[in-house]
Amino acid sequence: MKVTIKEVAREANVSPSTVSRVISNSSQISEETKERVREAINKLKYKPNAIARSLANQKSRILGVVLPNESQDLITNTFFIQAMKGMSRYAQNKKYYITYAFSEDEKTELEYINNFITSNLVDGICLLRARADDKSIKFLKDAEFPFVVIGRPEEADGVLWVDNDNFQATYNLVNELIKKGHKSIAFLGAKKEWNVTKDRFNGFKVACEINGISIQDKMVVMMNDFNEDEGKIGAIKLLENATPTAIIAEDDILAFGILKVLREKNIKNIEVVGFNNNPLSEFQNPSLSSIDINADELGYFAVKILIEHLEKSEMLINHHIVDSKLIKRESFK
Numbered sequence: 001m002k003v004t005i006k007e008v009a010r011e012a013n014v015s016p017s018t019v020s021r022v023i024s025n026s027s028q029i030s031e032e033t034k035e036r037v038r039e040a041i042n043k044l045k046y047k048p049n050a051i052a053r054s055l056a057n058q059k060s061r062i063l064g065v066v067l068p069n070e071s072q073d074l075i076t077n078t079f080f081i082q083a084m085k086g087m088s089r090y091a092q093n094k095k096y097y098i099t100y101a102f103s104e105d106e107k108t109e110l111e112y113i114n115n116f117i118t119s120n121l122v123d124g125i126c127l128l129r130a131r132a133d134d135k136s137i138k139f140l141k142d143a144e145f146p147f148v149v150i151g152r153p154e155e156a157d158g159v160l161w162v163d164n165d166n167f168q169a170t171y172n173l174v175n176e177l178i179k180k181g182h183k184s185i186a187f188l189g190a191k192k193e194w195n196v197t198k199d200r201f202n203g204f205k206v207a208c209e210i211n212g213i214s215i216q217d218k219m220v221v222m223m224n225d226f227n228e229d230e231g232k233i234g235a236i237k238l239l240e241n242a243t244p245t246a247i248i249a250e251d252d253i254l255a256f257g258i259l260k261v262l263r264e265k266n267i268k269n270i271e272v273v274g275f276n277n278n279p280l281s282e283f284q285n286p287s288l289s290s291i292d293i294n295a296d297e298l299g300y301f302a303v304k305i306l307i308e309h310l311e312k313s314e315m316l317i318n319h320h321i322v323d324s325k326l327i328k329r330e331s332f333k
Contacts, residue, residue: 003046013041044206053277062097063087063303064122066112066136077226077253079276079295081104083128083150086299094307096123109136110164117145124306126150148306150298152195156319160309162301164293164324166196170203173248173273173291173326178211182246182271185213188234188258189250190223197222200250200275218242223254231257239265246271252278252290259284259331272331286330297322 009016014037021029022037029037040046064085067080084100091098099122103109113136116122123146127136130151138149141158148160178184187204189197201220206214218241223230231254238244239261248271249255255274262270263285274281277292301320308316 003044003217005046006013007142008037008040008044008046011044012037019073027030059120060097060123061095062099062122063091063124063126063306064112064116065098065100065126066116066128067100067102068107068109073198078278078280079293080128083293083299083302086296086301087126087303088299089296090300090303090307095301097306098303106135110139113139123149123310126302126306130154130195131191132195132198146306146310148302150302152199154195160302160305160318162298162305162320162322163196164298164322166199167203167206169275169291169293169324170200170248171207174204174207175211176326177246177248177271177273178207178213180271183213184219184243184245186221186238186242186247187250188218188221188231188238188247190226190230190234190254190256192222197250204248216242219244226251226253228253228257228260230254234258237263239267244270246273249274252276252281252288254329255288255290256280256284259286259288273326277327281327282329286333288331289329291324292327294322 003017006014009019012019012178014033017141018029018033019037065084073248084098087098101112103112116125120220125140125145125147127147127149128151130137130149130153132154132221134153137147137149137153138240148162150162152166153159153161170277174185185204187201187209190311191197205215218237221234223234231249234254235247235258238247247258249272252274255272258272262272263266268299272288274288274290275293276295277290281288301322305317305320
């Protein structure tokens with residue numbers, strides 16, 4: 001049978017409210033009384049209820065994570081699983097819990113955020129992407145509620161965030177393609193309003209311009225969503241209007257669709273590189289080369305920064321850049 005706080009109070013010869021104060025480490029309780037209560041807790045093997053404890057110390061040690069609609073296909077879109085793994089890794093070390101909410105769109109995302117805040121059961125919130133004119137970020141800033149974003153926000157002032165240097169990663173990738181002799185490089189992206197898309201496309205654009213390669217409209221295709229079908233549609237559109245020798249896909253899932261179209265058309269002279277180093281990339285035909293963005297580390301440092309601010313650590317930082325690297329496979333050797 002589960003031990004109650006009343007039984008602990010009876011064993012320690014104190015009131016239940018005193019036990020609650022000892023659990024929350026109240027300075028109003030003497031060390032002698034604290035020691036007596038702790039001995040009773042250990043003797044009876046009492047496990048304090050997390051919610052009751054949060055009400056006592058006004059902290060839940062729970063973080064709310066809002067996942068965008070794209071995350072619902074967790075088997076294919078493994079970025080979110082990897083980021084969540086990193087979040088859990090750091091949170092567990094600090095004895096924090098994480099609760100997740102899947103949003104259908106911007107409206108439901110705002111509803112979840114509002115529910116998280118008004119419930120008083122989360123200490124902070126983590127968003128897994130940043131977009132132009134982000135209403136969720138604005139809402140959280142206006143509410144002055146602690147939060148962190150995976151992705152560079154448009155207005156970074158007063159916002160905690162982690163990201164890769166997506167501009168530099170794409171810039172370096174274009175330079176590497178050019179060194180291999182490519183002069184006809186296409187870019188296939190999605191969600192053009194997302195800042196990650198803007199950064200990766202700008203890295204592509206600037207690298208091409210510096211190397212004297214003009215970017216024609218037909219060499220850039222922006223889709224609505226990150227999925228394999230959109231990758232196929234985008235690849236067909238590219239190939240109908242242009243003859244690239246290399247294609248940069250903003251996400252591996254888009255690249256999977258590109259590879260499928262190239263196989264169907266028996267095209268073997270176009271090199272393809274994606275982003276995120278999805279675990280399924282090495283099982284594609286051909287295996288897909290990809291920029292590894294270390295999603296696990298993005299999640300880890302997002303929660304680390306948020307918890308450090310919640311606990312008012314002396315070493316506070318507002319953002320962290322996670323390294324990325326090119327993983328070469330058959331689609332780009």
